[in-house]
Amino acid sequence: MNLSLSDKLNHILESISSLYAEGWLAVLFIALIIIELFLTSKKKLVLGVVALIGLAINFLFIQKTGTGNEAPFMLGLLAIHKSSLFFKYLFNFSGMVVILMMMLSGNNKQEDFKNYGEFYSLFIAIILGLNLMAMANNLLMVYLSIELVSITSYVLTVFKFDKKGAEGGIKYLLFGAISSGVMLYGMSLLYGFSGSLVFSEIASGLAHIPTIPVIIALGMTLGGLFFKISAAPFHIWTPDVYEAAPTPLVAFFSVAPKAAGIAVLLTFIQGFENFVQEEKGIIYLLGFVAGLSILIGNFSAIWQKSAKRMLAYSSIAHSGFLLLAIIPLSASGYSGLYFYLGIYVFMNFAAFVFIQFFEETSGNDSIEKMKGTGLSFPVIGILVVTIMIALTGLPITAGFTAKLFIFSALWEAYQNSGEGFMLTLFIFGLFNTLIALFYYLKIPFFMFFRPNENQQFSIQPVQTALLVVLTLPLIFFFFKPDVLTGFLNTLLF
Template identity: 40%
Template sequence: MVCNGHGPANSLRFYYPYLAPKASGNFCRHTTVDDFSAFFRLLFLTGGFLTLFISLQKESATEYVILIQAIVLGSCLLAMSMHFATVLVSLELVSLSGYVLAGFAFNKQSSEGSMKYFLMGTVATACLVYGVSLIYGISGTLYFSTTQFVDALIASSSALILIAAVLILAALLFKISAVPFHLWAPDVYQSSPTPVVAFLSVVPKLAGIALFIKIVLAFNLFGQAAIDWRMVIAAFSITSIVVGNLSALAQTNPKRMLAYSSIAQAGFLMAGVATLDLAGIRATLLYAAVFLLMNLLTFTALYFFEKWKPLPAMSDFAGLGRVAFIPSLALVIGLIALTGLPPTAGFTAKLLVFSSLWNAWADSGLTLILILFIVGLINTVIALYFYLKIPYYLFLKETPAGTASIKISITGNLLLLILVVVIIWLFLNPGLLMGWINRITFVL
């Protein structure tokens, strides 16, 4: 039976699409190849390719390329995983490669950021292992894609399931840099090379979101779980949005500001999942694709500025819009998209998330979903202040005397313009991407 998303029963069945995947499993049925994983694999490959494209000339070391490829491979396996053993191995492949990549600037500050990333990651891994061990004790299986898993959890103590689920979700919240497992992000973003930050801010985060969706839907047990996971996810989403945006307000370093904004973006990525309905999941998938594009655009433009000279403060961008128009335009479009304003795809993605929240509240009457909707709207307005600081300095401040024109390669400018066009085009015509997302079917 294929879920068509109509009616409460079919909507609930959507939440657990892995009982009978469309395509045959691989690696002893530890992974599955389906439209859901294919969607995320395309995002991961795009992120890896663009990162290597903008940075390979500078970071030509073989180790750099291998680490990028290792994270892409681990992320693809996470999106395909149906078994907790595969989840553990894939997550460690992503994490260990990320720890090394974060220290690729080879200086004291970068090493400190990498060490903080490693220490917090170790705690997250310990939580995951302990949570998985509890689940194995409860269900007798590491497959979260079998009826044995579902039946065992339905029959088990809700308190024990809650402990196991919280431990597992803690590891996923670390991977997507959501509150309260976000403390590593600002230091890593500020100290690591910008192409590395661009990559770490999208590929591991979206891999975490893909796995987050699968694990949450598994624990939801067709809506028969004793715990209302909508409330749990909404609480984490609200906290991440508020803490991320309020912390970003106080930042003067552009990369540190983007680190805190990325924490808030994790909250918006979780917001669609908090609805636990078909529209919310689809909105999350669109937001994930758009987030990849707008984050890569923003960090790529920032990287081209930094190749000219270090820009540790937002005030250092004063007047540079007049001497480097294309990267300035790209940076402005990227920041507008992150804010969620037209004419960018960020507006479309955020609109769908808000629409799914409103409809979920209308259907369920859950107060926390309404609070999440209101908090998201308010924080979108708050984000205007810190996101538009850089455009303000770029175009409304005088250029310092003696500032030379910033020379960027033709391929660099072309890449920025292509990303700008794609982001604006997806605002004007989101149907192609949404058509693909809507065709993702789940066979039960």
């Protein structure tokens, strides 16, 4: 953009109106730090209410910025488009659920740490970074927003301030630094080949570059995104971090950063769509990563005795299914992807809400310790069975509908192209859905078919209410998927 300095400053000032939501998050970040200075007691409650109200207000700012011009702004660094609004709503909703989980947590030493001001403010900073990832229109902004999310996540991972948390945080930092370096090197190659950092200009600048160097550069760049969505082989940090971090934060890690990585990946794929359709190397790479993620995630989860580690490997498998939705490069695939993400939010948060409340009263998240819980608390047992069935992808839950949309897109792509690669992924995905039964139904098995041994679990009515609110949509959207698809079509297409 060849503008004078004054023109650039004017352009930036004019762009501020498109960043009301992000500006509000920055104000909320500072406000939480300042408010804590004047509090001597009930910090968790007061700061939680402030953060919760702040995020509720932020929905209005997201809606306001979404009604404006969709052209790039901030000198082309950012762009608001319909899919970015979907992701910002998802991040904001996820943030509110995490804050509710924090406010409803008990006094267990594992979870009830004292640094609430720092936790809530850094957590708001993560949401800010995720918003910027969803709007990024430039390689520099992609990198900076990912680092904002990553560095803040490293810090929050150790907020239990114990040995396990420190170990998980160090592993997260080391693997994150390596993937960041690989991604940055790939980005530098793309810039060197095209002479631009803007996605649309990069795609056109690569027209005369040999295919193999471009695939290498794109592959290295995508490596950083695979790390962010916990896709294999960049998944190694996931189980340790999930086990070490505070459970509400783990629930957030399993949903929001994964969705943000998918948002950036979509921007990349759509920006290079012509290249990807002509040269299948990137599609084969995505297919390989998707298959490897599903395979490693499912088979590793079978052997886990910790519920959080089991869900960590589960999230790796779900990353593979999300990638499967992108591979057809079709409208039906993208629709299935957004539907899957919308349902995934409810499935994963509901699972972690139960694990958090169980962990607080029993002392750990061992699956074997859940023996007889379903018989002692039948309502909770029924809810957990519903959640696990949804995560598996079986009727009568919306998890089945979400996977059905993805498999339908793969089958449609196979029929249109006749490529055996699409059929292989289709069959592979179906086979692994059956494998998932072995570990997802392990929790209901112990809850209902093993006798109660020294049952220590207890749950408050308000905690049960939160679990019900997160679980009911899994049933409702199975019988009424058109409600969610209609909303998504209105928002996105």
